[in-house]
Amino acid sequence: MTDNTQESQAEKEVREEIEQVNEARQNQVEENIESEEISEVDKLKDEVASLNDKYIRLYAEFDNYKRRTTKERIDLLQTAGKDVIVSLLSVLDDFERAAKAMETAQEIEPVKEGVNLVHHKLKSLLVQKGLKEMEAKGQPFDAEIHEAITNIPAPSDDLKGKVIDEVEKGYYLNDKVIRFAKVVVGA
Numbered sequence: 134m135t136d137n138t139q140e141s142q143a144e145k146e147v148r149e150e151i152e153q154v155n156e157a158r159q160n161q162v163e164e165n166i167e168s169e170e171i172s173e174v175d176k177l178k179d180e181v182a183s184l185n186d187k188y189i190r191l192y193a194e195f196d197n198y199k200r201r202t203t204k205e206r207i208d209l210l211q212t213a214g215k216d217v218i219v220s221l222l223s224v225l226d227d228f229e230r231a232a233k234a235m236e237t238a239q240e241i242e243p244v245k246e247g248v249n250l251v252h253h254k255l256k257s258l259l260v261q262k263g264l265k266e267m268e269a270k271g272q273p274f275d276a277e278i279h280e281a282i283t284n285i286p287a288p289s290d291d292l293k294g295k296v297i298d299e300v301e302k303g304y305y306l307n308d309k310v311i312r313f314a315k316v317v318v319g320a
Contacts, residue, residue: 220258227251267303269296269314278303280313287319295319 231247238244269279273295282300287293296316303314 217262220262221255224251224255224258227254263307264311265305265308267305267310267314269299269303269316272296274316274318278310278313279316279318281318282315284318284320292319 228251231244231251234247235244267278274281279296285297287295287297295318296314297319298317299314300317301315302312303310304312
């Protein structure tokens with residue numbers, strides 16, 4: 134029996150060793166699984182941090198774009214009429230010269246001629262910038278481009294509903310109405 138006891142004790146020891154090895158392997162597998170989970174969590178955290186960084190950079194870039202375009206728009210609006218104003222300065226100079234000439238003028242004809250020249254220069258400059266006079270007299274009344282001041286009895290039947298007189302000229306700027314013609318319409 135001693136041999137049996139020794140054998141059973143040896144078997145017990147072997148079984149215990151096998152159990153210990155199995156437990157160690159199971160612990161190692163669990164640690165590997167946990168480390169894989171941890172590394173996957175770390176990967177996801179890194180990915181979230183990277184995406185968050187990209188988002189913040191994109192948001193900052195868009196915010197800078199909005200500020201820049203707003204500033205450009207404000208600058209454009211402030212200087213939009215600059216070229217027109219600069220070109221009108223020569224007409225202003227001509228008016229100042231005409232005013233000085235009128236102070237010492239003995240005859241009225243040269244003064245009239247000078248004023249007419251300045252008027253012509255101003256009109257041609259505005260035409261170059263896209264200004265165009267509206268033809269209203271004798272045209273049918275159109276509420277889109279005319280502003281009726283009053284109605285008067287038409288002198289003839291063919292002038293009913295048409296513009297008889299123009300009180301104030303209307304103007305187009307690049308084919309868009311910028312001032313309506315104030316007119317008298319035949320009734």
